[in-house]
Amino acid sequence: MKMVVSKRASRRIAVSLSAFIPALFAGCAFDSIEPGAPEPTTATAEPGPAPTRIVAARRLTESQYRSAIKDVFGADVVVNVRFEPEVRSDSLLAIGADAASISANGFESYFAAARSISRQALAEQNRSRVVTCALASVPADMRTDRCLKQIVTDLGTRLFRRPIDAQALATRITLAADVAEQTGKVDSGLEATMASLLTAPDFLFRVERAETVPGAADTWTLDPYSRAARISFLLWDAPPDKELLAAAKSRDLMTEAGLKAQVDRLLASPRVEQGVRAFFTDYLQLDRFDGLTKDVAQYPKFSPAVAAAAREQTLRVVLAQVMREGGDFREIFTTRDTFIERSLGAIYRVPYAAKTTDEWVPYTFDEASGHSGILTQVAFNSLFSHPARSSPTKRGVAVNEIFRCVIVPQPPADVDLSTLSSAANTGKTVRDRLIFHRSEPMCSGCHMLTDPAGLALEHFDGIGQHRLTENGAVIDVSSDFFGSHIVGARGLGHFLRDDPSVPACLVNRLRSFDTGRAPASEDQAAVDAMVQAFIADGFNVVRAMARIAASPASFTVPASHTSSTEGEAS
Known part of the structure; x- marks a missing residue:
């Protein structure tokens, strides 16, 4: 044939x-x-x-x-x-x-x-x-x-x-x-x-x-x-x-x-929820849980059951925001409404009352809790941390790359990471140790991009437990991020909610999720139109998915994908 x-x-x-x-x-x-x-x-x-x-x-x-x-x-x-x-x-x-x-x-x-x-x-x-x-x-x-x-x-x-x-x-x-x-x-x-x-x-x-x-x-x-x-x-x-x-x-x-x-x-089918789940699982990189390990001595509460529950919690919160009538996607960064089951209740240190041990119950964090949006949940903070400690740099990279589509360059092959743990680095908090590390000229550029967002989340340890101190020192969660002074997770969440790059990034990711490729130059006009429609629709993800699915432009094949060879397919 x-x-x-x-x-x-x-x-x-x-x-x-x-x-x-x-x-x-x-x-x-x-x-x-x-x-x-x-x-x-x-x-x-x-x-x-x-x-x-x-x-x-x-x-x-x-x-x-x-x-x-x-x-x-x-x-x-x-x-x-x-x-x-x-x-x-x-x-x-x-x-x-x-x-x-x-x-x-x-x-x-x-x-x-x-x-x-x-x-x-x-x-x-x-x-x-x-x-x-x-x-x-x-x-x-x-x-x-x-x-x-x-x-x-x-x-x-x-x-x-x-x-x-x-x-x-x-x-x-x-x-x-x-x-x-x-x-x-x-x-x-x-x-x-x-x-x-x-x-x-x-x-x-x-x-x-x-x-x-x-x-x-x-x-x-x-x-x-x-x-x-x-x-x-x-x-x-x-x-x-x-x-x-x-x-x-x-x-x-x-x-x-x-x-x-x-x-x-x-x-019109309830199966749309599965489509939304699949996209956000990929978009939020929740598949990383498959290979995630934590230091059991440092984090004895963390387990495979907690990992599975953390993944499900984030998806439930996202679905609650984007599937409701008029749901505004940006609320995932600021909502205090969540869902918990028993193992997560222990990590968040909140009361859990349910008839069965695996039952999910709605819960709203109080304003003084420090919790605001999915960036303060166990999932994000455990995925983007080291096995035994938090990592403002990993979290900052994730914030920029996942939500803002800003790609952070890889560190040079010869970068000296020993300054983070050397005896000369006497900082008690991660922030203090990073300041010492950033004194190296080759390190300062990327860390100025990544660390501000990550430092805003330092009230959460390597598995998302809330804390105010580290090694006896008070944690400073203030930073300057792209011209805005933000304080803590709530400040970062509100920054992302209002950042115009976030909805544009979401639409780009959603379209790439559909097409299986990054946008080509000839796609840009269609993508820009979809971003404007997403904004006009009140940042409604389901409507954005429908618009992509029903758009003839979504099915146009870039020239780079159509150069051909003729013969037996093999």
Whole structure:
């Protein structure tokens, strides 16, 4: 099958497929079967008005993979995969997904999961979701069985997020028949075919295809099936449902009216909360909890349970602000309203009263508590600290890069960090020790950018416990930050709430989360318009997501992504 593939996307697919082919049927009960190498690209769009070109291949995130399995096979199917590390690029995992491949070991894990999922899906309690017709009862009938063809067609379309092509369908039918005849079991054949679908690049990667815009041969836009996937993963963090795939098939998604109708439908679903959660998990870098450790001697209250609760607390606070009617995103920096469960109550030193130990209850910090916004929560302060102490520098870098899109340069390779802990540095507080460290000329520039914001948060230790002193010395939380004098976390929160760079940064991150790439120069006008609309909408994140999802400009492919090579996709 000839396919036009952008050079950028072809490199991505080739790197990943190098792991797929040798591992495909290793260690299987049916490994004596020779099904042949998998098709590098197993699905294409249905014939349309223009040829398509593969322009991106983004590896599914863990949450997207789990959502896909749940949607297709049901909530009772257990997913047990050792996911490979996700890659953060330009501050987002969503951008890193475009550079993430799959190693041989990673593919073996995916394949083991595929076999397990297939077995569970064919178990009696789940079977009706997959086997929707009268499947052949003997292996000899499988090569011509209409029901098998229907099952593979339906599963392929749901898993690949576009119709499975004739060649890929024929390959799966042959595989099912071969395995069934070898084992004498029809279900073994169907299981093998389902596993092959679950390990195909078109499932494990969000393969995006573009077509030329009528009347503008040099302008490329995503085809309807790629649009359906974009919309669904942005708003629901899940693959397209049947209705959205139907809108893609009819090409309704290529019209503004059809696009808006589907976006409005998805927005009306409670599943939008999952889309918002997915974005803020990436935006706030909450995935860092996966590898976070703390010095148990210094912080005995910190545990994996606290880490999980801290992550959930921040998401609950964000959702409470942005999901409500007229929700202003900027309130996440100043609100004293929060949610706690037992382990967090101990760290915040506040009373906790609930019927069960894992129950979440709303709580409002009093004005004198020092707590104001998500920057004073356990999550932010523990993620951006050292294992045994706080770090104004790490926190300052995070404030600038996450919320203001200001990239802080990496320290020089030969920077001398010993001044922070040397005997000559007699400062009792981190602030005093940093002043000594900043006396080094090569250190002062970056620290002048990072430290003011971090020092404002020094009333919170390395896991977010409130304090007023350090080593017996009173902590000074005042600083000058970009021309403003701020005092403490509350001052920093109000600065960020009113900083015009923050909403602009949020919109840039949200659009990059959707597209999987940093904005190109030709995107700037569209991004600027979205920023102004975000401000006019009262800084409402859900409306911003809807605007991005329904905007034709979001689907335009930059020229840098469309330089092509013609030949077999590989």
